[in-house]
Amino acid sequence: MKIIVCIKQVPDAKDVRLDPETNTLAREGVQSIMNPYDQHALEEAVRLKEQLGGEVTVLSMGPPQAVDVLRQAISCGADHGVLVSDRAFAGADTWATSYTLAKAVHKIGDFDLILCGKQAIDGDTAQVGPGLAIQLDIPFVTCVQKVREASGTELVMERMMDDGYDVVAVSCPALLTVVKDLNEPRVPSLKGKMKAKKAEFKILSAEDIGADSSCIGLPGSPTQVVDVFPPPPRGERAILTGSIEEQIEQLVEKLAVYL
Template identity: 70%
Template sequence: MKIVVCVKQVPDAKDVRLDPVTNTLSRDGVQSIMNPYDRHALEEGVRLAGEEGGSVTVISMGPPQAAEVLREAVACGADEAVLVSDRAFAGADTWATTHTLAQAIKKVGGADLVLCGKQAIDGDTAQVGPGLAERLNMPYVTCVRKVLASDNGVIRLERLMDDGYDTLEVKLPTLFTVVKEINEPRLPSLKGKMKAKKLQITTFSAADIDADPDQIGLKGSPTQVVRVFSPQPRGERTIFSGPVEEQVEKLAVELAKIV
């Protein structure tokens, strides 16, 4: 089974802050990490490849420093890594991103299974997975919480729903987006770290993947972020301190005043 896992380098959510002057995300001094949902997609890809036989290729679209998360992915069991990097990709929304990733996947020879995290913690749109499947003309299942079995090109799985889960069967090739409940990501092994350190990461430009100039980057993005801002506090706020028991008593008193 040939598996492709799409990963994204994102700013660590606990360190994210806004520049009060430019109203944009301030990345100075903010650590970049692999998108947490993508970690689960990677783990599932490595697990399936080990059980079913096959290979795992990780692909990331981003600046040169995104190679860091690709090496981390290889240290965790991926076989190959591809960085899709070009200034022409700057400013891409999800529409342009899916075109770029689809072209990259075609460049590496396609895949039997494409795995993505449910969403990225910096954008939270959950659009790239389904959009990529459409670009690749693949059936897809979102919010996969468990892969039950794979037999003769058919995968049986559970999809997380608001009120439980669905059990589905889907034929390969296909694309899944996964949720955190699907597994517990492994830590990089010493052997994996040594492999990642020596690995020559394949890098593709827009020309290398035959990307359509009208469908990439800012030019190919129908949506654009005009402004990012922190909402202003509204109304009065009361902060309780002290032991939990005291805080609960104070809260009860304040709620009684409202009632």
């Protein structure tokens, strides 16, 4: 089975904060990591490879330093890595990213399955996986929490829903996005790390993948960010006053958005 896993290098979201006074991003000590959901996608791909044979190619779009996550993927069992990197991709929203990745997949060639994390923790949009499937004109299943059966040609899996899950079947080629319940990603092995140290990666430019310049980067993006600001600050020691009855009345009023 030929599997492509899409992975993204992201800033560790829990460290990123906007300073409410200066409205600047405090990024001191913010580490770059492989998007956590993608780690689960990679783990599933490696398990499918171990079960069915085949190979796993990881694909990432990002600046040149994103080869770090490709290297990490090799140490966890991936066979090859491809990076699409070009200044022209900068400012890409989810549409332009899906387009770019689809072009890169065409360049990679044949595949049976594409795995993506449900979403990236920097944007939390959950749009690139489905978008990529549409661009490639293949079926997709989002939020896969368990792969029940897999052969080289068909997969049966559980798709997480708000009220439980659906059991769905799909024939290859297909694209899946995965949630964290799917598996526990392995720790890289010593052999894997040694292999990763020596690994070399294909770096593809916009021209290499034959991308239309009006469809990539900022010009190719239908959405644009016009403002960035900190969330409303945390109130402190706001103890309500009045009779218990009045306090509860006020509280229910304040919490109305959650009810």
